[in-house]
Amino acid sequence: MGAARGRGGTRRGTRAAHRRAARGPRRRAERPDDLRRLRQCAARNVPGRPARSGTPRARRRHHPPPGRPKRRRPVEHLGARPMVPGRHLLRGIRVSGESFRVDLRGIVDILSHHLYSSPRVYLRELIQNARDAVVARSEVDSDAPREIAIEVEDGGAVVVRDSGIGLTEEEMRSVLATIGASSKRSDFTRVRRQYLGQFGIGLLSCFLIADRIEVRSRSARSDDAPTLSWVGSSDGTFSITTAQTPLAGAGTEVRVQARADDREWVEPARVHLLAERFASLLELPISLQSGAQPQPEIVSTRTPPWRGSDLEATAWCHRELGFAPLAVLPIDVPTAGVVGVAFISDSPGRVGNRHGDTVYSHGMFVADDNVQLAPNWAYFVRLAVESGDLALTASRESLQDSPAISDVKEQIGTQLRQRIEHFALSDPVGFDRFMDVHAKGILAMAASDDDMLDLVIGHVPWETSEGTMTLAQILRLSDDVQYTASMTDFTAFAPLLRAKRSLLVNGSYVYGSEILRKVRERRGHAARVRAFDPHAFLDSLPEPREGGAEARGFEVHARAVLERLGVDLDLRAFAPASTPSLFVAAPGVDHRSRLADDAAEADPWAGLLSEPEASRARPRLVMNVTSDAVRSLVRVRDERVRADAISGLYVIGLLRAGETLDERHGELLSSTLHTLITAAGGGE
Ligand SMILES: Nc1ncnc2c1ncn2[C@@H]1O[C@H](COP(=O)(O)OP(=O)(O)OP(=O)(O)O)[C@@H](O)[C@H]1O
Numbered sequence: 001m002g003a004a005r006g007r008g009g010t011r012r013g014t015r016a017a018h019r020r021a022a023r024g025p026r027r028r029a030e031r032p033d034d035l036r037r038l039r040q041c042a043a044r045n046v047p048g049r050p051a052r053s054g055t056p057r058a059r060r061r062h063h064p065p066p067g068r069p070k071r072r073r074p075v076e077h078l079g080a081r082p083m084v085p086g087r088h089l090l091r092g093i094r095v096s097g098e099s100f101r102v103d104l105r106g107i108v109d110i111l112s113h114h115l116y117s118s119p120r121v122y123l124r125e126l127i128q129n130a131r132d133a134v135v136a137r138s139e140v141d142s143d144a145p146r147e148i149a150i151e152v153e154d155g156g157a158v159v160v161r162d163s164g165i166g167l168t169e170e171e172m173r174s175v176l177a178t179i180g181a182s183s184k185r186s187d188f189t190r191v192r193r194q195y196l197g198q199f200g201i202g203l204l205s206c207f208l209i210a211d212r213i214e215v216r217s218r219s220a221r222s223d224d225a226p227t228l229s230w231v232g233s234s235d236g237t238f239s240i241t242t243a244q245t246p247l248a249g250a251g252t253e254v255r256v257q258a259r260a261d262d263r264e265w266v267e268p269a270r271v272h273l274l275a276e277r278f279a280s281l282l283e284l285p286i287s288l289q290s291g292a293q294p295q296p297e298i299v300s301t302r303t304p305p306w307r308g309s310d311l312e313a314t315a316w317c318h319r320e321l322g323f324a325p326l327a328v329l330p331i332d333v334p335t336a337g338v339v340g341v342a343f344i345s346d347s348p349g350r351v352g353n354r355h356g357d358t359v360y361s362h363g364m365f366v367a368d369d370n371v372q373l374a375p376n377w378a379y380f381v382r383l384a385v386e387s388g389d390l391a392l393t394a395s396r397e398s399l400q401d402s403p404a405i406s407d408v409k410e411q412i413g414t415q416l417r418q419r420i421e422h423f424a425l426s427d428p429v430g431f432d433r434f435m436d437v438h439a440k441g442i443l444a445m446a447a448s449d450d451d452m453l454d455l456v457i458g459h460v461p462w463e464t465s466e467g468t469m470t471l472a473q474i475l476r477l478s479d480d481v482q483y484t485a486s487m488t489d490f491t492a493f494a495p496l497l498r499a500k501r502s503l504l505v506n507g508s509y510v511y512g513s514e515i516l517r518k519v520r521e522r523r524g525h526a527a528r529v530r531a532f533d534p535h536a537f538l539d540s541l542p543e544p545r546e547g548g549a550e551a552r553g554f555e556v557h558a559r560a561v562l563e564r565l566g567v568d569l570d571l572r573a574f575a576p577a578s579t580p581s582l583f584v585a586a587p588g589v590d591h592r593s594r595l596a597d598d599a600a601e602a603d604p605w606a607g608l609l610s611e612p613e614a615s616r617a618r619p620r621l622v623m624n625v626t627s628d629a630v631r632s633l634v635r636v637r638d639e640r641v642r643a644d645a646i647s648g649l650y651v652i653g654l655l656r657a658g659e660t661l662d663e664r665h666g667e668l669l670s671s672t673l674h675t676l677i678t679a680a681g682g683g684e
Pocket of ligand 1 (some may be wrong): 125128129130133162164165166167175176181182183184196197198199200201202203204251252253254
């Protein structure tokens with residue numbers, strides 16, 4: 001078969017097959033199915049392909065209509081290198097080694113609308129190329145000067161000069177004038193690592209603000225290299241000539257004359273701002289001469305926040321991020337060359353809404369709003385990091401998604417948790433301030449995030465009947481932890497549980513009960529953490545032993561007084577004796593339905609039987625028969641005094657339960673006081 005196709009490939013082969021088929025029954029094509037296919041081809045007027053596969057659309061994709069043969073123009077064009085040198089056949093026409101043609105304006109349009117976020121990147125690309133050129137030169141000559149200077153000219157042009165490696169004529173042609181070609185790309189990671197550029201498109205970003213890019217360059221590769229002038233235009237042409245004014249030494253000077261409409265990007269103040277933004281952490285000194293400035297100013301070589309002291313990092317955060325951090329935590333992922341700091345924000349922010357991290361690559365600013373290197377739970381943290389070996393996107397305004405970045409994010413999450421735990425232990429005062437600002441958000445995150453839950457269990461203090469402690473301490477202390485979702489219940493019952501040596505946790509903070517529920521769901525703590533049920537607790541308290549006539553008389557009287565107030569009476573004996581009465585609100589609908597459901601499951605008659613019970617679900621006043629006040633009251637004979645004192649116990653119960661008192665309660669209290677004072681004074 002191969003021999004039959006000869007130099008012309010498939011189509012030649014098919015023509016031969018066609019001829020063979022036409023010649024008669026001598027060869028292999030006599031096979032009936034081949035003949036049938038050839039007839040079908042002839043019927044479709046297809047010149048000689050014995051068989052075709054795929055849909056017509058797919059076929060069009062593989063065999064596009066031929067382009068018009070291109071003729072070399074006398075003017076040189078910015079473009080791409082030939083993709084596949086050699087010969088190709090398109091629909092029977094043999095063409096040789098043609099290059100794709102490039103519509104530069106189209107490319108610039110794509111860059112400006114779909115790649116770069118703003119024309120400001122032109123300056124970053126110029127600085128980056130200058131820096132890479134200096135690095136490339138120091139590779140071959142470690143004593144070479146390392147200088148970069150930016151100058152803003154009066155007529156609306158920016159010039160960037162470097163003492164870098166420079167360019168030969170051949171290099172100008174092959175890398176400056178070839179879109180997508182870069183002298184910095186290499187299969188060797190080491191080489192790739194030391195350069196900022198790699199895609200071979202950065203210089204084109206100057207066309208976002210200008211129609212001409214002028215490059216004067218003198219190669220450092222030979223002592224007698226001439227200074228060459230390369231001028232590229234946005235119409236896609238370029239020229240290379242010997243420069244009229246040679247450069248004093250090896251290096252490159254790039255001049256970008258802004259279009260009238262884009263002058264704002266070369267205003268001295270704007271250039272100053274951009275140069276500082278992009279280059280402040282570059283290690284090379286970069287001077288900027290702009291406007292009426294008498295002396296050039298160095299805009300680079302600032303100490304990165306991860307390299308200086310905490311104080312310097314704090315100052316950096318204040319200057320660059322606009323807040324004074326509550327803490328500065330170090331970040332270090334050596335496997336990816338990532339190093340940085342985490343600043344804890346001084347304001348609550350929006351929970352779960354992390355701000356972007358500030359990312360640099362080899363000291364060059366990359367992004368501060370679209371990269372998230374910390375996990376979502378760390379919404380109160382802003383990172384400033386050197387991204388080391390993590391690959392950038394072509395726009396250099398973000399990091400590429402990759403397994404490496406996922407790994408870095410995971411490690412940063414782990415480190416943050418460890419650092420925060422260390423912060424809690426080593427600086428309790430600072431951590432208290434942190435909790436003052438972020439507790440609410442941290443609890444909110446912990447309700448849905450397991451990592452954050454661990455942090456909360458270990459470090460967030462909770463109010464309990466035994467004082468303030470973390471959940472970790474609570475779980476160590478008691479094997480039966482109850483929590484209440486209501487502040488009122490906590491206030492009323494904490495003393496009672498303390499007296500019974502049980503632990504009650506105040507879970508009435510926002511997200512408090514969700515977190516405690518999550519802790520309960522965790523394996524290991526399942527049996528030990530439960531919601532506190534005030535009614536069940538009260539029911540479990542002992543009732544007083546059968547009293548004498550005096551006690552029975554008091555009970556009947558008290559029940560009648562409280563009935564008028566819409567409250568049930570419950571007499572119980574409990575400690576502490578200093579608590580004479582407890583007010584308990586009517587069970588909530590949820591609570592009641594849960595109890596009814598539980599009961600219904602156990603006993604099919606329970607629904608019916610519990611009906612009268614449920615209808616009497618009202619608030620109750622529990623009187624403590626061990627308290628001196630109640631014991632004395634039983635002995636009071638004067639019905640008026642006794643009735644008012646019972647009302648007084650009711651109001652005390654309300655106050656202890658943190659209930660809101662209204663005018664009616666105020667009147668009740670003053671009437672009680674009046675009666676008691678009068679009685680104490682011997683009556684009216
Ligand atoms: N100041 C300079 N000195 C020496 N060579 C330069 C200079 N500026 C550009 N070049 C050459 O031009 C090439 C193309 O530059 P360009 O900025 O378009 O892409 P890059 O820097 O290689 O990659 P990227 O698109 O990622 O920035 C560079 O690879 C480099 O060889």
